[in-house]
Amino acid sequence: MEGALIARDRVGVQDFVLLDSHTSETAFLNNLRKRYQENLIYTYIGTLLVSVNPYKELDIYTVTQMQLYRGVNFFELPPHLYAIADNAYRVMCSEYNNHFILISGESGAGKTEASKKILQYYAVTCPTTEQLQIVRDRLLLSNPVLEAFGNAKTLRNDNSSRFGKYMDIQFDFKGAPVGGHILSYLIEKSRVVHQNHGERNFHIFYQLLEGGDKDLLCWLGLERNPQKYAYLIQGRCAKVFSINDKNDWKIVRKAFSIIDFTEKDIEHLFGIVASVLHLGNIQFEEDSNGHAIIRDGTQIKWISKLLGVHLSILQESLTHRKIEARSEEVLSPLNVDLAFYARDAVAKAIYGRTFTWLVNKINGSLANKVGFLSSDSTRKTVIGLLDIYGFEVLDTNSFEQFCINYCNEKLQQLLIEMTLKAEQEEYELEGIEWEPIPYFNNKIICDLVEQKHKGIISILDEECLRPGEATDLSFLEKLEEKVGDHAHFVTRKLADQKTRKSIDWVDFRLLHYAGEVTYCAVGSFSLPPFQVLCNSKNGIIRECFLLSELDNRRRPETVATQFKNSLMSLIEILMSKEPSYVRCIKPNENKEPGKFDDYLIRHQVKYLGLMEHLRVRRAGFAYRRKYELFLQRYKSLCPATWPHWHGPAAEGVERLIKHIGYKPEEYKLGRTKIFIRFPKTLFATEDAFEFRKHLLGMVPVPFIFSRLQAKYKGCLGKREYQKKREAGRSSGTEDSLLQAVLSSRSCCFGRFLWLASVLAWPAGTGKGSEPCAWHCRAPWQGETLIPPRCFQYVTPVIKYDRNGFKPRDRLLVLTQSSAYVVEMAKIKQKIDYATLKGNGGAGGLPFLPETLGDAILQCEHVFETVTKLCMLANKQSLVKVVQGSLQFRIGSGKEGTMVFTVGQEPQVFKAKNGQLTVDYRLDSV
Numbered sequence: 001m002e003g004a005l006i007a008r009d010r011v012g013v014q015d016f017v018l019l020d021s022h023t024s025e026t027a028f029l030n031n032l033r034k035r036y037q038e039n040l041i042y043t044y045i046g047t048l049l050v051s052v053n054p055y056k057e058l059d060i061y062t063v064t065q066m067q068l069y070r071g072v073n074f075f076e077l078p079p080h081l082y083a084i085a086d087n088a089y090r091v092m093c094s095e096y097n098n099h100f101i102l103i104s105g106e107s108g109a110g111k112t113e114a115s116k117k118i119l120q121y122y123a124v125t126c127p128t129t130e131q132l133q134i135v136r137d138r139l140l141l142s143n144p145v146l147e148a149f150g151n152a153k154t155l156r157n158d159n160s161s162r163f164g165k166y167m168d169i170q171f172d173f174k175g176a177p178v179g180g181h182i183l184s185y186l187i188e189k190s191r192v193v194h195q196n197h198g199e200r201n202f203h204i205f206y207q208l209l210e211g212g213d214k215d216l217l218c219w220l221g222l223e224r225n226p227q228k229y230a231y232l233i234q235g236r237c238a239k240v241f242s243i244n245d246k247n248d249w250k251i252v253r254k255a256f257s258i259i260d261f262t263e264k265d266i267e268h269l270f271g272i273v274a275s276v277l278h279l280g281n282i283q284f285e286e287d288s289n290g291h292a293i294i295r296d297g298t299q300i301k302w303i304s305k306l307l308g309v310h311l312s313i314l315q316e317s318l319t320h321r322k323i324e325a326r327s328e329e330v331l332s333p334l335n336v337d338l339a340f341y342a343r344d345a346v347a348k349a350i351y352g353r354t355f356t357w358l359v360n361k362i363n364g365s366l367a368n369k370v371g372f373l374s375s376d377s378t379r380k381t382v383i384g385l386l387d388i389y390g391f392e393v394l395d396t397n398s399f400e401q402f403c404i405n406y407c408n409e410k411l412q413q414l415l416i417e418m419t420l421k422a423e424q425e426e427y428e429l430e431g432i433e434w435e436p437i438p439y440f441n442n443k444i445i446c447d448l449v450e451q452k453h454k455g456i457i458s459i460l461d462e463e464c465l466r467p468g469e470a471t472d473l474s475f476l477e478k479l480e481e482k483v484g485d486h487a488h489f490v491t492r493k494l495a496d497q498k499t500r501k502s503i504d505w506v507d508f509r510l511l512h513y514a515g516e517v518t519y520c521a522v523g524s525f526s527l528p529p530f531q532v533l534c535n536s537k538n539g540i541i542r543e544c545f546l547l548s549e550l551d552n553r554r555r556p557e558t559v560a561t562q563f564k565n566s567l568m569s570l571i572e573i574l575m576s577k578e579p580s581y582v583r584c585i586k587p588n589e590n591k592e593p594g595k596f597d598d599y600l601i602r603h604q605v606k607y608l609g610l611m612e613h614l615r616v617r618r619a620g621f622a623y624r625r626k627y628e629l630f631l632q633r634y635k636s637l638c639p640a641t642w643p644h645w646h647g648p649a650a651e652g653v654e655r656l657i658k659h660i661g662y663k664p665e666e667y668k669l670g671r672t673k674i675f676i677r678f679p680k681t682l683f684a685t686e687d688a689f690e691f692r693k694h695l696l697g698m699v700p701v702p703f704i705f706s707r708l709q710a711k712y713k714g715c716l717g718k719r720e721y722q723k724k725r726e727a728g729r730s731s732g733t734e735d736s737l738l739q740a741v742l743s744s745r746s747c748c749f750g751r752f753l754w755l756a757s758v759l760a761w762p763a764g765t766g767k768g769s770e771p772c773a774w775h776c777r778a779p780w781q782g783e784t785l786i787p788p789r790c791f792q793y794v795t796p797v798i799k800y801d802r803n804g805f806k807p808r809d810r811l812l813v814l815t816q817s818s819a820y821v822v823e824m825a826k827i828k829q830k831i832d833y834a835t836l837k838g839n840g841g842a843g844g845l846p847f848l849p850e851t852l853g854d855a856i857l858q859c860e861h862v863f864e865t866v867t868k869l870c871m872l873a874n875k876q877s878l879v880k881v882v883q884g885s886l887q888f889r890i891g892s893g894k895e896g897t898m899v900f901t902v903g904q905e906p907q908v909f910k911a912k913n914g915q916l917t918v919d920y921r922l923d924s925v
């Protein structure tokens with residue numbers, strides 16, 4: 001991570017803890033925006049990853065990238081999902097403990113994509129055997145099935161998950177994935193019967209109609225045209241350009257066979273899907289007594305056939321309600337409105353429970369069969385992926401939003417508690433005094449919702465289960481009576497005059513940690529299950545509707561309590577594991593790449609609790625590193641530690657920071673780590689390190705160290721820094737210019753120096769155009785020229801593209817901000833044409849005009865590239881660092897000068913006097 005600090009002015013900091021004003025939302029947003037504009041969608045807050053949906057394909061999810069992150073220290077590479085996934089995996093393997101990765105954010109923010117990418121990462125990078133391939137395939141293929149039944153097109157997202165998902169991936173002692181388990185939360189059943197304009201029902205309905213073969217549709221009594229089904233057309237967008245239902249149907253069908261579904265299962269499953277469509281087409285009319293009767297018997301016959309239930313009982317249960325009178329049960333006829341309500345309730349119940357059945361069925365197929373596959377079935381660890389809906393505020397917020405927001409409230413509590421705990425533990429472990437951190441504890445809101453007897457859910461339960469008719473208004477009255485004086489609860493009756501206007505009579509408002517939300521109490525009650533379904537011949541329905549539920553002596557659990565209990569056990573599951581967090585942010589409402597909507601994002605930063613998390617994470621120290629790592633990086637800043645320090649790393653670090661002048665209040669030394677309190681201290685150290693890299697090889701060593709101390713101190717004072725910049729601009733002398741650039745946190749200039757060094761290669765007085773005085777140092781490895789880890793996976797490929805590249809004798813290296821593939825290079829015949837594969841495909845390789853005669857190599861990692869090229873050429877001593885200008889001589893013996901100047905735009909050109917000039921922009925560095 002430190003390696004990227006030099007570019008922080010342009011691309012922001014990779015970790016929000018390094019923001020100077022860490023409590024400022026504006027500074028937070030600025031950093032996020034800067035990075036997003038550079039396609040850097042990931043940023044850390046400590047070990048939490050913030051991800052902004054790019055809404056376009058980025059070249060950062062290739063197998064090469066996966067290999068790059070595999071086994072690499074968390075902070076060595078730019079922030080990435082793979083770093084989070086790899087870190088959890090490596091700690092799991094070395095410490096044999098369980099982990100979870102919590103991915104949250106609002107609809108369309110990229111949660112599901114993130115969890116799929118993590119799953120793919122494990123599928124590609126974890127060890128496996130032929131036998132285990134099947135587990136891997138099942139893990140991957142469970143996704144399209146769950147998405148078909150649990151996802152839908154909404155206004156915010158064409159493939160929106162309408163349920164919460166927690167998936168455990170189980171690993172054996174060798175770190176191979178051997179099984180999985182899924183828990184689902186709160187599928188949005190209301191969508192089955194109603195969709196808003198521009199939205200669809202669950203994908204599976206459209207897939208079946210579009211992709212199912214003729215015989216199947218005929219057997220189900222369905223027509224291919226979705227317009228024929230009332231439940232599919234309310235949103236008026238049955239066909240969507242971005243969704244290929246036919247293709248998705250094929251994937252789902254194939255997935256069924258891989259995840260062990262029998263033909264009978266599939267038959268029953270689609271019998272249910274079709275029944276829901278038939279249910280939606282049932283119409284009621286009034287008989288002469290004002291009671292509901294079914295208008296046309298066609299659909300009900302299909303349902304009776306497909307669900308294997310008795311026709312007349314089914315009819316009766318849609319048009320009548322059972323009432324207990326004394327010890328007898330009597331049937332009371334429903335009016336038309338209530339009959340429609342009952343019809344929709346059946347459709348929702350059938351679909352919702354079938355979804356739960358589906359998840360259980362998938363779990364059966366993912367069940368860890370490691371006993372068969374491996375000799376050691378005892379040691380298993382898991383990584384859980386939690387892809388859960390973020391905080392939701394809609395125009396009308398119903399019971400579903402209430403559950404979702406309660407869930408977020410709980411998870412926020414967990415996040416803060418676990419972060420605080422982790423911080424506290426680390427301080428304790430390191431022997432550093434703990435300083436209490438003030439933060440907002442949202443327990444008070446969780447209690448308001450979940451407390452036994454006193455909380456909102458208990459009150460709802462009581463209302464549902466008490467004798468007599470419960471209504472939305474009676475529920476509201478009970479709430480006012482029991483929690484009316486709670487500071488985070490308001491109704492219209494309780495509100496002051498100003499607030500009253502914005503709350504309806506059937507509403508209640510909660511003041512959540514993330515803001516206030518008004519909920520509509522209408523529809524908080526659900527109907528008891530239908531007896532007719534308990535006797536179904538359809539195996540799935542029979543499993544889903546148990547006769548035992550009808551037992552009046554048992555108090556059935558309400559939906560709210562079920563949700564609360566499942567949430568409690570989820571929290572328990574999570575508490576027993578090591579956490580990692582991914583917070584996804586949606587950058588705009590239009591799914592548009594590159595658009596950063598400040599207002600929208602500011603809201604999400606708040607809802608996701610990011611500022612609170614940053615405050616907790618930064619309250620003590622902004623930065624911490626193991627002594628060994630810190631010393632390895634910065635040892636060149638102190639004569640006592642450079643080039644080698646032979647004592648304990650902790651002592652080396654102590655010498656080093658004393659030498660460069662850390663003040664006591666800036667740091668603490670723990671047992672194994674150094675803790676740095678302020679980002680500016682780290683930045684100054686990093687800048688001094690940059691400076692040092694360039695000075696090496698051109699200034700006598702004692703002089704370097706005194707310059708470095710000055711440099712470190714200089715970087716600490718912003719004024720001084722400004723002064724240096726100004727001095728560089730006005731004086732124009734090469735030396736002061738160089739000073740100014742180096743002091744201005746230069747990244748570009750550093751790269752130009754390297755550029756110069758490569759250019760200078762053919763110059764000199766040696767034989768032909770052999771180099772004469774080459775100094776070589778790889779800054780990251782002391783004096784040996786070893787490529788950094790990220791290059792270990794780079795395989796040089798001998799390749800020559802005749803159309804795109806002319807062989808040349810010399811190579812000019814230019815840089816751009818984007819990560820480019822390093823194209824080709826021919827250096828003095830020593831290297832053949834080498835294609836160094838970076839992280840993308842070829843292309844976009846601009847050339848200087850022919851007259852300049854140099855091929856341009858564009859890449860992100862200039863140092864690494866040059867090093868690699870030198871190694872390939874077996875010329876480890878090719879690198880020379882020069883100041884301001886350099887002389888060179890080309891093959892024909894012609895001499896030239898190359899000059900570095902400040903310009904409006906970064907460019908390389910031949911000046912009128914024939915001099916090759918490199919312009920760089922001072923304010924861009």
Ligand SMILES: Nc1ncnc2c1ncn2[C@@H]1O[C@H](COP(=O)(O)OP(=O)(O)OP(=O)(O)O)[C@@H](O)[C@H]1O
Binds near residue numbers: 053057113114159160
């Ligand atoms: N890393 C990414 N790279 C490219 N596109 C992405 C990425 N993440 C998300 N997207 C785009 O954004 C869309 C929405 O993402 P996703 O379905 O993951 O959102 P979500 O947060 O899971 O939403 P919901 O809560 O509605 O399910 C994707 O279909 C994809 O087009």
